[in-house]
Amino acid sequence: MTRNDIDVIVVGGGVVGNCVAGFLAEAGKGVMLIDEGKGGGSTANAGSLHVQMQSRFMQLYPQNVPGMQRQLPLYPKAVRFWQALEKKLGADFEIKKNGGLMVAETEEQLAFLHTKAAQERLLGLEVDILDRADLDRMAPYLGPAVIGAEICFDEGKLNPLQCNAAIHRWLISLGVVLREGEAVKTLKREASGFRVETARGAVFRSGMLVLATAAGTAPLAGQLGIHIPARAEPLHMNITEATAPMIGHLVQHADRMITLKQFATGQIVIGGGWPADIVGDRNHPTVRLDSLIANATLARHIAPQIAPLRIIRTWAGVNTSVDGKGVLGPVSSVEGLHFAIPGDAGYTLGPLSADMVANMVLGRDPGEDMTDYTPMRFA
Numbered sequence: 001m002t003r004n005d006i007d008v009i010v011v012g013g014g015v016v017g018n019c020v021a022g023f024l025a026e027a028g029k030g031v032m033l034i035d036e037g038k039g040g041g042s043t044a045n046a047g048s049l050h051v052q053m054q055s056r057f058m059q060l061y062p063q064n065v066p067g068m069q070r071q072l073p074l075y076p077k078a079v080r081f082w083q084a085l086e087k088k089l090g091a092d093f094e095i096k097k098n099g100g101l102m103v104a105e106t107e108e109q110l111a112f113l114h115t116k117a118a119q120e121r122l123l124g125l126e127v128d129i130l131d132r133a134d135l136d137r138m139a140p141y142l143g144p145a146v147i148g149a150e151i152c153f154d155e156g157k158l159n160p161l162q163c164n165a166a167i168h169r170w171l172i173s174l175g176v177v178l179r180e181g182e183a184v185k186t187l188k189r190e191a192s193g194f195r196v197e198t199a200r201g202a203v204f205r206s207g208m209l210v211l212a213t214a215a216g217t218a219p220l221a222g223q224l225g226i227h228i229p230a231r232a233e234p235l236h237m238n239i240t241e242a243t244a245p246m247i248g249h250l251v252q253h254a255d256r257m258i259t260l261k262q263f264a265t266g267q268i269v270i271g272g273g274w275p276a277d278i279v280g281d282r283n284h285p286t287v288r289l290d291s292l293i294a295n296a297t298l299a300r301h302i303a304p305q306i307a308p309l310r311i312i313r314t315w316a317g318v319n320t321s322v323d324g325k326g327v328l329g330p331v332s333s334v335e336g337l338h339f340a341i342p343g344d345a346g347y348t349l350g351p352l353s354a355d356m357v358a359n360m361v362l363g364r365d366p367g368e369d370m371t372d373y374t375p376m377r378f379a
């Protein structure tokens, strides 16, 4: 493919940009994907397939709850979309849909889960409230402090390392032109399309441009006169050594920051949104000792059998926060420009969000009412 055959440039090679590039290439478009190579949420995430509303986001951003509720029906679809993608690529994403538990330790937390579950049921989710006797049967790994939980049957987990590798192989097989380790510095809309210049001084042109740049979006969008308030949210993660299978579910808490799950390798991944730092000239996400200790302490409180396991690795990654909802689709002021930023739990939503954007780029029906996700809401 020569530079003249490029129909669409996709900037940002996380799960969303990669999938947008793949879907467009499958539809016959000449696609170039440019990624800075710093890695974003897609290379750092915990592999939770989230469906129920996360208490962390409800507490942090109560103003976003109505938007979260409207977006909720997308999540079970997004999980099914991951399953279909796994099948299509003939890959093993290690997807397990064993359900997700949001646990409560007090009557107040349980009451919150009852209210949340009632709202979610109205929005079409399959959820239920479990008491301690149910949990003794279904999740005996939970510690004595847990008195009940909400179960969401569509939740689960996957292995992002497997997914990212398989999606990358798919792009290569489709002939997507990959420019990796190269940051886009300058964007201009010219009469015939976009002029895209990288930090290495390479210049590319295309009629269509997709920005799937997550936390890196604001400065690029600003050059085209668009305001997208995407912020970097550095988060902490831990993973233990492998042990015998014990935690089948995705586990979260009604009031505290925790996600727990066990990979097919037997390792237990512990996250949940504890903060990390961004440091140095290159703005690298860096782990915090206080997050490591607090996160691990809470994990063994919830599932005491974790206590003897060694944490073999910790890492930090950059999540992207906008207003809880995806920023997906075109803007009326710049012809040919599309944004592709998923909503909260963006790895879960990634491939489905990418499919919606790719369909809009192709002039096809995205399959959803996109009003809530329009980038124009920040204008």
Ligand SMILES: Cc1cc2nc3c(=O)[nH]c(=O)nc-3n(C[C@H](O)[C@H](O)[C@H](O)COP(=O)(O)OP(=O)(O)OC[C@H]3O[C@@H](n4cnc5c(N)ncnc54)[C@H](O)[C@@H]3O)c2cc1C
Pocket: 011, 012, 013, 014, 015, 016, 017, 034, 035, 036, 037, 038, 039, 040, 041, 042, 043, 044, 045, 046, 047, 048, 049, 050, 182, 183, 184, 185, 212, 213, 214, 215, 216, 217, 220, 234, 235, 236, 237, 271, 316, 317, 318, 319, 320, 340, 341, 342, 344, 345, 346, 347, 348, 349, 350
């Ligand atoms: C620690 C952690 C745990 C998480 N756990 C989960 C989870 O369990 N489940 C879940 O659903 N979600 C989770 N998330 C969120 C999820 O990972 C992200 O929402 C999702 O991966 C975002 O995908 P993306 O493609 O939009 O962005 P990213 O993966 O952030 O990719 C954006 C890409 O854009 C590139 N880029 C940016 N600016 C430029 C530029 N100027 N030029 C070129 N390239 C550029 C970056 O290099 C990056 O590769 C987690 C996030 C973190 C940080």
